[in-house]
Amino acid sequence: MSSKRCTVIGGSGFLGRHLVERLVDRGYTVNVFDIRQAYELPGVTFHQGDLCDKQALLVALKDVSIVFHCASPAPGSDDRALFQRVNIDGTQTVIQACHEAGVQKLILTSSASVVFEGTDIKNGREDLPYAKKPIDYYTETKIQQEKLVLEACSKEKGFLTVAIRPHGIFGPRDPQLVPILVDTARRGKMKFIIGDGSNLVDFTYVENVVHGHILAAEHLKADSPLCGQAYHITNDEPVRFWDFMSQILVGLGYSAPRYHLPYTLVYGIALLLWLIALVLRPLIRIKPTFTPMRVALAGTHHYYSCTRAKKDMGYQPPVPLQEAIVRTVESYPHLQKGA
Numbered sequence: 001m002s003s004k005r006c007t008v009i010g011g012s013g014f015l016g017r018h019l020v021e022r023l024v025d026r027g028y029t030v031n032v033f034d035i036r037q038a039y040e041l042p043g044v045t046f047h048q049g050d051l052c053d054k055q056a057l058l059v060a061l062k063d064v065s066i067v068f069h070c071a072s073p074a075p076g077s078d079d080r081a082l083f084q085r086v087n088i089d090g091t092q093t094v095i096q097a098c099h100e101a102g103v104q105k106l107i108l109t110s111s112a113s114v115v116f117e118g119t120d121i122k123n124g125r126e127d128l129p130y131a132k133k134p135i136d137y138y139t140e141t142k143i144q145q146e147k148l149v150l151e152a153c154s155k156e157k158g159f160l161t162v163a164i165r166p167h168g169i170f171g172p173r174d175p176q177l178v179p180i181l182v183d184t185a186r187r188g189k190m191k192f193i194i195g196d197g198s199n200l201v202d203f204t205y206v207e208n209v210v211h212g213h214i215l216a217a218e219h220l221k222a223d224s225p226l227c228g229q230a231y232h233i234t235n236d237e238p239v240r241f242w243d244f245m246s247q248i249l250v251g252l253g254y255s256a257p258r259y260h261l262p263y264t265l266v267y268g269i270a271l272l273l274w275l276i277a278l279v280l281r282p283l284i285r286i287k288p289t290f291t292p293m294r295v296a297l298a299g300t301h302h303y304y305s306c307t308r309a310k311k312d313m314g315y316q317p318p319v320p321l322q323e324a325i326v327r328t329v330e331s332y333p334h335l336q337k338g339a
């Protein structure tokens with residue numbers, strides 16, 4: 001079995017597709033497994049299916065030595081059953097399928113948010129405890145998913161696992177950060193800064209996240225420290241949340257937010273709206289823009305140390321933040337003001 005044959009579960013998604021493209025450039029033979037096929041690429045074989053379906057997975061894992069698992073329901077969803085089914089039950093199925101197919105390495109895309117409880121994290125390391133009160137169902141199931149994958153690591157069985165924890169991924173084709181930001185600005189709701197605007201956050205360029213995944217796959221060996229460990233992968237350049245948002249907005253021709261609102265007030269209102277939406281759900285479906293989760297992310301410090309990734313796999317972010325912002329803004333001409 002060639003060590004350069006791999007399957008990317010979730011390979012039609014934002015991160016997954018960037019990962020697939022880079023793997024192909026590096027001479028890997030790549031299968032994509034996803035519930036949807038979003039594109040075609042020479043040399044890439046697509047397998048459409050649900051990762052909860054072991055038989056479908058086994059076809060995509062045949063003769064493969066590395067599996068990257070970067071599929072998840074969208075974090076913004078409030079469908080608890082879906083998160084449980086895909087992130088927990090589905091990940092268990094992925095692990096079983098890897099065993100049956102003789103896969104040697106499983107690289108999970110986890111999230112730095114597994115330790116975030118809505119309060120400040122400054123230069124957080126991987127040994128911070130998992131959040132006892134995760135901020136949403138997404139985070140709750142990402143914690144369980146990461147535990148499952150790391151516990152499955154077994155040198156005896158020849159099955160090695162590692163978890164990559166990126167934070168705030170952005171870049172070309174991201175369906176989330178820039179589109180939500182622009183939509184909010186177009187509706188005239190990006191006028192306010194939540195809190196004093198000094199909170200530092202990690203935003204990580206997608207190519208740097210891809211680089212971290214490939215380094216992890218190539219350094220994961222029975223005698224390496226990576227086995228069964230989690231690694232933060234960030235741009236290693238914490239930035240003020242509101243400076244980052246303003247740079248993207250101004251780059252696309254919109255005004256930067258200017259007026260300050262107290263964090264506790266906005267968080268309280270977001271919580272109230274969330275409760276109202278919950279009560280009214282049987283009658284009408286309301287999706288507030290400022291959810292408690294988004295307000296917490298916008299108003300607190302949350303940045304992480306990637307010292308462990310530097311030490312164990314020689315990680316350095318290849319694309320600096322300012323260049324990443326320019327590339328991202330240029331990649332969304334259709335979201336420019338007036339377009």
Ligand SMILES: NC(=O)C1=CN([C@@H]2O[C@H](COP(=O)(O)OP(=O)(O)OC[C@H]3O[C@@H](n4cnc5c(N)ncnc54)[C@H](O)[C@@H]3O)[C@@H](O)[C@H]2O)C=CC1
Pocket residue numbers: 009010011012013014015016033034035036049050051052069070071072073074086090109110111112142165166167168169170175176
């Ligand atoms: N976007 C971000 O800022 C961050 C994302 N992550 C993690 O990175 C990973 C990739 O995220 P994105 O690329 O942003 O999301 P995405 O939504 O663009 O991609 C996820 C892919 O998973 C596929 N998928 C979902 N359910 C599936 C199922 N049952 N079976 C097969 N495929 C399924 C989707 O069709 C999609 O193509 C996720 O695991 C996410 O939790 C972690 C930290 C930050």
Ligand SMILES: CC(C)CCC[C@@H](C)[C@H]1CC[C@H]2C3=C(CC[C@]12C)[C@@]1(C)CCC(=O)C[C@@H]1CC3
Pocket residue numbers: 075110111112113167168169176177180181184289290294295297298
């Ligand atoms: C309306 C504005 C106050 C905020 C607009 C931007 C947000 C959409 C994004 C800012 C931080 C982002 C983020 C994530 C999703 C998009 C943001 C909320 C994640 C929740 C995605 C999944 C993760 O694992 C963690 C990310 C943290 C940062």
